[in-house]
Amino acid sequence: MTSVCFVVPSWHYWTNPLKLQPMWEMYYATVCQAHFDRDDARVVIEDLRGHAADSLSEAVSDVGEHDVYAYWIMKTGDSVEIANIVSLIRDRHPAGKHVAGGTHVDMLPEECANVFDAIIVGPGENSFKQIVEDTRSGRLEKVYEQPYREVPFTDTPFPDRSLLPVDRVVNPLLFEQYGGVPATSLYFSRGCVYKCAFCVYNVPSYLQVRSREMMRDEIQYLKDGYGVKGLNFRDEVAIHPNAKISTTMFEVLGEADIVWRGQTTTVATYEQLKQARDSGCLELSIGVETVDDQVMQIIDKAWQTESQIRSFMENAKKLGIRIKMCLIFGLPGEPPDIVERSIRFIEETEPDYISLSGFCPVPGSPIFNNPEQYGIKFIDRDWAKHAHLLYRFSDEEEVGLPFEYEAETQWGKAFSREQIKENIRQTQRWLETREMVY
Ligand code: SF4
Structure with missing residues (x-):
């Protein structure tokens, strides 16, 4: 079984980071969950919202071992913290692969390719599924790219909110x-x-x-x-x-x-x-x-x-x-x-x-x-x-x-x-x- 963990950063710049929900992490976790049999893949969200930036290493120490750690970076302001999270998790669980997509990655693909084992350029619906497949078969590639035109969003499954506790949704x-x-x-x-x-x-x-x-x-x-x-x-x-x-x-x-x-x-x-x-x-x-x-x-x-x-x-x-x-x-x-x-x-x-x-x-x-x-x-x-x-x-x-x-x-x-x-x-x-x- 492949274990996939979507990680949400602290969003420390908001007074209350829990007010908004991590929509894209939920969307893509749901897509992966729906695609694989329960016996083939387990998908979780590790939600670090609300952790003070200076207690990050403590927060990350609770993140368990997974085959794939996934990130969706919409704001460039999150990218440094996410790179720190990657490094902290790699110290504890060196075998896991770290993959990221989102606006920041779309805009700076080369820089992000140096931080992550694989990057997604474009939407995540198909790329995350492919990444999980390729991790299982040991053939993870560096860049997964797909134009938005090919993924219309019309019928992308809506986020399964049970991936998070109710009070975080x-x-x-x-x-x-x-x-x-x-x-x-x-x-x-x-x-x-x-x-x-x-x-x-x-x-x-x-x-x-x-x-x-x-x-x-x-x-x-x-x-x-x-x-x-x-x-x-x-x-x-x-x-x-x-x-x-x-x-x-x-x-x-x-x-x-x-x-x-x-x-x-x-x-x-x-x-x-x-x-x-x-x-x-x-x-x-x-x-x-x-x-x-x-x-x-x-x-x-x-x-x-x-x-x-x-x-x-x-x-x-x-x-x-x-x-x-x-x-x-x-x-x-x-x-x-x-x-x-x-x-x-x-x-x-x-x-x-x-x-x-x-x-x-x-x-x-x-x-x-x-x-x-x-x-x-x-x-x-x-x-x-x-x-x-x-x-x-x-x-x-x-x-x-x-x-x-x-x-x-x-x-x-x-x-x-x-x-x-x-x-x-x-x-x-x-x-x-x-x-x-x-
Ligand atoms: S490009 Fe669109 S999303 Fe961006 S500020 Fe202008 S209207 Fe808003």
């Missing part, structure tokens, strides 16, 4: 602002059609949507088995731009009599928002990113205009859907008065919540690939610094802004790293006093 915190109903995360689609210059999460470059049956079955499973009453969509674009597809989702959700929240683009129409509200939508996050038109153009998000953002927000407000506006400070081409203008925009448009991040030139993004074009003179390659949660929870945080602009760029004088930090710190505190951050 369902919690009231996701809907804390709405009475704390028992809730969990899920995906109805993966990918994104846009190409924002700071982003790497648009993989695949189009939206792969779950089938109506899968949507319905997963919700029923969560309601029946876990008493779930709230759903937190992790899709990059929860409201599909194609009205026919979004209507399917709204119909399924409406029938389920459940509440939900998610992130989407400001392209969604009034009609779609109305359907969303009628299907139980309480809150939508939108990637406004910046209030400056020039910056919006530089980051290749000019498909989103100020009037579009304002009209989306007015529509949502009319319908009673709360809005969480996501902003990024430190983007290329920011004007000197970005703090004042952002605050003015927030006061005028009155979103319910704000998520403010510091810009991070994530490996593989257009800005990371061509830093000079964006006036960046230095990018720190210590990936542990590549998370973008600066000063979200306290003044002491120091994760993020792993880069520096030239003093003068083609757009004029750029902010120094210290100035960007100060802009974020000031604005975070302003938001906090207004209770706009959670």
Whole structure:
């Protein structure tokens, strides 16, 4: 029998890492579990969420011996910790093979091939199964690659949540602002059609949507088995731009009599928002990113205009859907008065919540690939610094802004790293006093 262990890192940069669920580890563990007979393979998830980064070696000492240790690295900020986990497990259990996929691996395959025994480029549905087969036959290859086009996600089995204890799957915190109903995360689609210059999460470059049956079955499973009453969509674009597809989702959700929240683009129409509200939508996050038109153009998000953002927000407000506006400070081409203008925009448009991040030139993004074009003179390659949660929870945080602009760029004088930090710190505190951050 082959023993497979999916390992979830600590996610130490969140105040409460248990609030969100390790979706891709659960997806791919489920796919492997469904593919092999119980006698052929045993699949488990070792969930290290919540362990302090400095107690990692203690946490890893509890990880048992397995033939395959699997990782799905969505955030570059996790990659250093995962490399440490690999090394700690190798010391204790040298025979196990370590394999990884995910956005970080897609973006930096050569570097990752030096850390892991095998890497996955593209989706994991078939590659993980093949890796288990090849480990059994002693023919593990270095790279497993498959285009997303060949794995449509439509009927990928939904995650078997029994791979984790119930309290690590369902919690009231996701809907804390709405009475704390028992809730969990899920995906109805993966990918994104846009190409924002700071982003790497648009993989695949189009939206792969779950089938109506899968949507319905997963919700029923969560309601029946876990008493779930709230759903937190992790899709990059929860409201599909194609009205026919979004209507399917709204119909399924409406029938389920459940509440939900998610992130989407400001392209969604009034009609779609109305359907969303009628299907139980309480809150939508939108990637406004910046209030400056020039910056919006530089980051290749000019498909989103100020009037579009304002009209989306007015529509949502009319319908009673709360809005969480996501902003990024430190983007290329920011004007000197970005703090004042952002605050003015927030006061005028009155979103319910704000998520403010510091810009991070994530490996593989257009800005990371061509830093000079964006006036960046230095990018720190210590990936542990590549998370973008600066000063979200306290003044002491120091994760993020792993880069520096030239003093003068083609757009004029750029902010120094210290100035960007100060802009974020000031604005975070302003938001906090207004209770706009959670
Ligand atoms: S930031 Fe959002 S809209 Fe832009 S490419 Fe990334 S996922 Fe798509």
